Amino acid sequence: MFKRLFRYIKGYNSMNESLAMAAPVTTEVTAGTATNTYQMCFYIGDDHQASPPTPADPLVTIQDRPQSTVFTRTVGGYLRKDEDWLTEAGRLNELLKAGGETVSHEHMYWVGYDAPFKFWHRRNEVWLLKD
Structure with a gap:
């Protein structure tokens, strides 16, 4: 892609x-x-x-894309496998549930801000859409 x-x-x-x-x-x-x-x-x-x-x-x-409200969790490092992203999405989901928020489980976004050759202080995010 x-x-x-x-x-x-x-x-x-x-x-x-x-x-x-x-x-x-x-x-x-x-x-x-x-x-x-x-x-x-x-x-x-x-x-x-x-x-x-x-x-x-x-x-x-x-x-x-239409305007939407997302909840996000910032994560450092390289997230190379689906399981890495899904683990972070699960952590965010648990935090949101504890706070009484609901999110869509149909879609999520895996987001990167840095070039592949940036090795330190990387910024990634998982976005979950507010239900």
Whole structure:
């Protein structure tokens, strides 16, 4: 997923124009009965928000997300496996339950703010949507 999106911002689009890489990079995880589905998104910077270039790759789309309320938990280090992310989501869910909050268990977001080659003081987040 990352490579396709990276190609888009590096000029594989209708304007053949490079776009600035914006943080965070989000991966929406939708729970399925047999398997989860994943959709990765890069944010488009202010200079292209009103009229982003059309992706040249048919598997890359422009998505406008509605405003939503999320609960988040910040996590450092590298989270490489699904189990790592799911463990953090479970921890956040337990904290929210203890506080009387309810969240959707249909979707969650795995969020990264740092380049892959940043080794220290990494910032990742798990987002759960308020029910």
